[in-house]
Amino acid sequence: MAAKFEITVPRIKLGSQGLEVSAQGLGCMGMPAFYGPPKPEPDMIKLIHHAIHSGITFLDTSDMYGPHTNEILLGKALKEGMRNKVELATKFGIWFANGNWEIRGDPVYVREACEASLKRLDINCIDLYYQHRIDTRVPIEVTMGELKKLVEEGKIRYIGLSEASASTIRRAHAVHPVTAVQLEWSLWTRDVEEEIIPTCRELGIGIVAYSPLGRGFFSSGAKVVDSLTEGDFRKFLPRFQPENLEHNKTLFDRVNEMATRKGCTPSQLALAWVHHQGNDVCPIPGTTKIANFNDNIVALAVKLTPEEMVELETIAAADAVMGDRYMSGFSTWQNSDTPPLSA
Numbered sequence: 001m002a003a004k005f006e007i008t009v010p011r012i013k014l015g016s017q018g019l020e021v022s023a024q025g026l027g028c029m030g031m032p033a034f035y036g037p038p039k040p041e042p043d044m045i046k047l048i049h050h051a052i053h054s055g056i057t058f059l060d061t062s063d064m065y066g067p068h069t070n071e072i073l074l075g076k077a078l079k080e081g082m083r084n085k086v087e088l089a090t091k092f093g094i095w096f097a098n099g100n101w102e103i104r105g106d107p108v109y110v111r112e113a114c115e116a117s118l119k120r121l122d123i124n125c126i127d128l129y130y131q132h133r134i135d136t137r138v139p140i141e142v143t144m145g146e147l148k149k150l151v152e153e154g155k156i157r158y159i160g161l162s163e164a165s166a167s168t169i170r171r172a173h174a175v176h177p178v179t180a181v182q183l184e185w186s187l188w189t190r191d192v193e194e195e196i197i198p199t200c201r202e203l204g205i206g207i208v209a210y211s212p213l214g215r216g217f218f219s220s221g222a223k224v225v226d227s228l229t230e231g232d233f234r235k236f237l238p239r240f241q242p243e244n245l246e247h248n249k250t251l252f253d254r255v256n257e258m259a260t261r262k263g264c265t266p267s268q269l270a271l272a273w274v275h276h277q278g279n280d281v282c283p284i285p286g287t288t289k290i291a292n293f294n295d296n297i298v299a300l301a302v303k304l305t306p307e308e309m310v311e312l313e314t315i316a317a318a319d320a321v322m323g324d325r326y327m328s329g330f331s332t333w334q335n336s337d338t339p340p341l342s343a
């Protein structure tokens, strides 16, 4: 077990428009849904306050977490002087109606979604507003045009994209500067390194890494599935299926073995690897437990030598992972290109 000590959380610049955030964020998706049943509200508020007091001030939510209930929870947690201590990111683009969901990026929806999020969060302005998934029916320039208006009106401060391809990022950035791109980046998801990360860097866009712990896989390995309750999203993900886990567990065992040698936890090692990608990268590990939060924050103090980075990357070579990260048909950066503006 890693030693416990006070961590001073560094601040980093995200993008080129002035946004500054804590070098590690807090992913809030697991609080209301996806990873088991909704967690008790008072406990989650306690966790959010603990994060803020610890220096983790970059909070990540979405209107579709719940849906809606996580934004309401954050709205409650950010009362009494807390709002100005955080950088609050939320997202739009996944619309629920009659039990079905649809991806929407048309201007009417963008505006409605933003106004609804502001109401639920009970704030006047969202610090970072992401398009959660790209609507491939709407030219990205059209969606960005409405987001630009929201910036001009003071309803959002900065614009982000999530699960966007390199060409979508480039086209969006030509309409209005994109401050951050959120993408899945971890020891077992490295395909973004080829084109998307270099594009972000070329354009001066900050990178926010979600699922940096492989949705808990790098915390407890194959055992993670033993504790999954009914409806846990991971029950459906290819990488967590028994036939793939049987292969993937070796990856965890090797990361865990290296962590033991280094005197840290496997979660800390997996997170430290993301932190070492550069100070334009902010991982946002998700947790619903103060103990796990305390484990994760220590990753900021784990130093990796270039040789250790190579060792980790050798362990996490492409053939170490079996199974896609999502079920087929899911919207990801691989299928996020939008029609040309003139079409």
Ligand code: ATR
Pocket: 027, 029, 030, 035, 210, 211, 212, 213, 214, 215, 216, 217, 219, 220, 267, 284, 285, 286, 287, 288, 289, 291, 292, 293, 295, 296
């Ligand atoms: P996401 O971005 O999708 O939330 P993640 O950050 O890669 O994914 O991993 C989140 C999962 O890892 C959650 O199931 C979380 O469980 P808890 O809510 O019970 O903490 C788990 N997790 C996060 N940090 C952990 C830690 N230090 N030890 C064990 N499990 C951890």
